[in-house]
Amino acid sequence: MAEPLATAPIGVFDSGIGGLSVLQALLQALPEEHFVYLADAGYAPYGEQDQAQVLRRAEAIARYLLETQQVKALVLACNTATAAAVGPLRERYLRVPIIGIEPALKPAAALSRTGHIGVLATRGTLQSEKFAALLARQSPNTHFVLQPCDGLAAAIEQDDTATVARLAAHYLNALGPLGHRDAEVDAVVLGCTHYALVGEVFRSLLAGRCSLHEAGIPVARRARQVLAERGWLCPAQPGAGSIQLLSTGDPALLHKAAKRWLCQAADVQSLALAS
Ligand code: DGL
Numbered sequence: 001m002a003e004p005l006a007t008a009p010i011g012v013f014d015s016g017i018g019g020l021s022v023l024q025a026l027l028q029a030l031p032e033e034h035f036v037y038l039a040d041a042g043y044a045p046y047g048e049q050d051q052a053q054v055l056r057r058a059e060a061i062a063r064y065l066l067e068t069q070q071v072k073a074l075v076l077a078c079n080t081a082t083a084a085a086v087g088p089l090r091e092r093y094l095r096v097p098i099i100g101i102e103p104a105l106k107p108a109a110a111l112s113r114t115g116h117i118g119v120l121a122t123r124g125t126l127q128s129e130k131f132a133a134l135l136a137r138q139s140p141n142t143h144f145v146l147q148p149c150d151g152l153a154a155a156i157e158q159d160d161t162a163t164v165a166r167l168a169a170h171y172l173n174a175l176g177p178l179g180h181r182d183a184e185v186d187a188v189v190l191g192c193t194h195y196a197l198v199g200e201v202f203r204s205l206l207a208g209r210c211s212l213h214e215a216g217i218p219v220a221r222r223a224r225q226v227l228a229e230r231g232w233l234c235p236a237q238p239g240a241g242s243i244q245l246l247s248t249g250d251p252a253l254l255h256k257a258a259k260r261w262l263c264q265a266a267d268v269q270s271l272a273l274a275s
Helices: 020-029 051-068 079-092 105-111 129-136 152-157 161-173 193-197 199-206 216-230 251-262
Strands: 010-014 034-039 073-076 116-121 143-148 187-190 211-213 242-247 268-270
Touching: 010 020, 010 051, 020 034, 020 193, 020 216, 020 251, 034 051, 034 251, 051 073, 051 079, 073 079, 073 216, 079 129, 105 116, 105 187, 105 211, 116 161, 152 161, 152 193, 161 199, 187 199, 193 199, 199 211, 242 251, 251 268
Parallel strands: 010 034, 010 073, 034 242, 116 143, 116 187, 187 211, 242 268
Antiparallel strands: none
């Protein structure tokens, strides 16, 4: 592959609309850039599939974004896809920065007073080797309560607000006592980019009992840093950037979500992308 141009777009993908929470931060950090956002909604949710299936999807998407769209960097705006695929993708595409996302355990631990932290994520993320390695790097004095949230990403994807509220309450409850007294969980990590979109639902259920942590902003900062190190930042004026939206599923869901979360009424192109 030839060296990418600084004016080439940045590819961003997720199983669906969740990665828009990362794209929000990317737009803030890199307002002059062109983004191609791909929602793999035809194959979602990823979180309850096995790692080999998610890896196959991530490989097909990376091939499309890197070889057809010629992106200069790839952001895996999905914790589940990062856990399954960031290693193999980096081995395969050596010349292009591939930036992943992982649950914000360290910032949550830094802020926690009780040392008890709840982690809400998909089953796929929590069962991955990558997550086990992340957990092993944390202080042994910190206690993490891990809670897989089956069905929550799918409800957020479908904008099913009643199910989102019910499941958010159910999974927070499963973390045990929440609050600032000894042995209570006082920090909650939203370890799935879909959950970050409904941060307000969690905030209102928590009513100040816990701090909330997600990783969109550090990912965007990292993307800016790796592009700057290579001299690949887009030379255009800030604000001159653009967003192209693609979906392998229902384009109406991504259109509606982009309007709501990015204030962008951009058209969504349907894409058939076999594994
Ligand atoms: N948004 C994805 C993540 O961050 C996963 C949602 C899904 O299960 O597809 O893990």
